[in-house]
Amino acid sequence: MIKLDNKAVANTYESRVHFIGRWTLILGLLLTFIPPLILWANYGIAPPIKSLINGIISISVVMIPVSVVEILTFSPMLGSSAMYMSYLTGNISNMKIPSAAIGMEVVGAKASTEEGDIISTIAIAGSVISSEIIIILGVILIAPISAKLDNPIIQPAFEQVLPALFGSIGAYYILKEWKLAVAPLVTAVLINLIPGLPSAITIPICVVSSIIGAKFLYKRNMLKEDK
Known part of the structure; x- marks a missing residue:
């Protein structure tokens, strides 16, 4: 009987995660x-x-740089398996990242650790299942109405859903340590004063300003x- 140490088990787990993750992403793409x-047909x-x-071409010019920046930014926070699930199911910034962050905070795990990777994987898997159930129920219940x-009277309310969502997520992190939010918020405001600047440039600039400020x-x- 061969006894595996923790490092060997971790390497086996990581290799299987990448194998399954790559094939599921390829299958999802197809x-x-x-x-x-x-x-x-x-x-x-x-x-x-x-x-x-x-x-x-027009979409790729914007999305390829944004995707590269997102992967470099989110990977240390989520880990391999959570990243594969996030990019397969979407809603990364507004659902997957908050789910992983809250899950790690509840159990006291830290990002970029084995414990953090496992907790973020469980949290994101739970968010995927719950969101799919809610979407199915929403389609069934909303279809009749x-x-x-x-109605144009209620259309302005729907236009505020996305700002409200990101505002609540941002408030959660800002209240945890408001000093860390000063640099990226100031940078984002200044960048928005420049008309026509694509998100492929604004996102990495805000990320760099966050790192420098921290x-x-x-x-x-x-x-x-x-603590």
């Missing part, structure tokens, strides 16, 4: 092409090739001790 292929509905290529939701505060012992 499945996304099934609906348009069905529309093309059954009804002959297809976009012009030139327009399709131009659309792919969907026509009334198009390092500045840490060196001057201006942050709370993590």
